[in-house]
Amino acid sequence: MKKILLSIFVFCFTINAFAQDYKFKTTVDLEATPVISQGRTGTCWSFSASSFLESEIIRLTGKQIDISEMFNVRNTYPKKAWNYVMRQGKAQFSEGGLAHDVINAVKAHGLVPNSAYSGLQTLQTNHNHAEMVAVLKAMLNVYIKNPGKKLSTNWKPAIENVLDVYLGKRPESFQFEGKTYTPQSFLEMTKINPDEYVTITSFTHQPYYESFILNIPDNFSNGSFYNVPLDELVAVTKNALQTGYTVELDCDVSEATFSSKYAVATIPEKAVNSRKDFSAEIRKEKTITADYRQQEFENYTTTDDHLMHITGLATDQNGNTYFRVKNSWGSNTDRVPNDGHVQMSEAFFRLKTISVMVHKDALPKALRLKLGF
Numbered sequence: 001m002k003k004i005l006l007s008i009f010v011f012c013f014t015i016n017a018f019a020q021d022y023k024f025k026t027t028v029d030l031e032a033t034p035v036i037s038q039g040r041t042g043t044c045w046s047f048s049a050s051s052f053l054e055s056e057i058i059r060l061t062g063k064q065i066d067i068s069e070m071f072n073v074r075n076t077y078p079k080k081a082w083n084y085v086m087r088q089g090k091a092q093f094s095e096g097g098l099a100h101d102v103i104n105a106v107k108a109h110g111l112v113p114n115s116a117y118s119g120l121q122t123l124q125t126n127h128n129h130a131e132m133v134a135v136l137k138a139m140l141n142v143y144i145k146n147p148g149k150k151l152s153t154n155w156k157p158a159i160e161n162v163l164d165v166y167l168g169k170r171p172e173s174f175q176f177e178g179k180t181y182t183p184q185s186f187l188e189m190t191k192i193n194p195d196e197y198v199t200i201t202s203f204t205h206q207p208y209y210e211s212f213i214l215n216i217p218d219n220f221s222n223g224s225f226y227n228v229p230l231d232e233l234v235a236v237t238k239n240a241l242q243t244g245y246t247v248e249l250d251c252d253v254s255e256a257t258f259s260s261k262y263a264v265a266t267i268p269e270k271a272v273n274s275r276k277d278f279s280a281e282i283r284k285e286k287t288i289t290a291d292y293r294q295q296e297f298e299n300y301t302t303t304d305d306h307l308m309h310i311t312g313l314a315t316d317q318n319g320n321t322y323f324r325v326k327n328s329w330g331s332n333t334d335r336v337p338n339d340g341h342v343q344m345s346e347a348f349f350r351l352k353t354i355s356v357m358v359h360k361d362a363l364p365k366a367l368r369l370k371l372g373f
Helices: 001-018 043-063 069-086 099-110 130-146 155-167 181-189 229-240 289-299 346-351 366-371
Strands: 026-031 175-176 177-180 197-201 211-213 225-226 248-249 305-317 321-326 342-343 353-359
Touching: 026 321, 043 069, 043 099, 043 181, 043 248, 043 305, 043 353, 069 130, 069 155, 099 197, 099 248, 099 353, 130 155, 177 181, 197 229, 225 248, 229 248, 229 305, 229 346, 229 353, 289 346, 305 342, 321 346, 342 346, 346 353
Parallel strands: 197 225
Antiparallel strands: 026 305, 175 177, 197 353, 211 225, 248 305, 248 353, 305 321, 321 342
């Protein structure tokens, strides 16, 4: 009996001796604005893409500017409404969107700082769009039913008015650092050129080095994606970060192994079925191939559900590389050791990334030639 107990003790000690928690060292840390919260909204697409543009403004001008996420949201909803009505309700109308929706809004309407348009009403301190979206969708469904038997164009200003009530009227001009700007002149000051940004993805059901419209629910605006092999998607992202460009990320965070609690996202070889079973312990990860990635996308295991902002690279104590990802769920240093950031392993990135957005100049020269830039 003593020998059995001793054997069990030795086995447990050995397991614990080899078990290690992640310890990260940041190797690339590009300038970015502080982590903030998207509140009770589904507008991660605007928060992440706005954060991405804020880093671009720092890169281009040296200025750190808190741009308005809600200005981009406000300018996108009418387009969502148009798509929903013209498709007679046979489309998605929700809070979701993609990074190129922010770029489209910026190109059409310019940029404003958060000080000029917060999207919050008097006494509000956090964003909550549940009621607004419910009201908008209910109104649109009435228009789609067409009770007057001939749909008028009155629905458009009605939707605009609702957006003004909930988010506020858009400023035609505003003051910033002692100067008067319009949204377009402010955009010019930031040196952001919306035409300089491209979205890259990797799927086997489309030809490589060509663009296509990715059929995912939030792509209501039918944005195009450039398709590259999976290894090149990883290489594009690393090249951008290593040459001074941050990266916009669209991915799936529904996995139990995406943990804001431990600030890490991995794909362990042995499946973890619930978040309560996940810990900061280093585990061997799966090898992710293009075929496995495609399978998980087609069977709905990988979905388009969250957008974030990659601002750097890190390594663990074993020399493995991770992407340092800025989230928009706020920060809590007592619970989240990296102040609202997550270290994402290459395996997680390879499997769960839907797409990345980068400045064209961040692409390796050989890839730019293949894509025709």
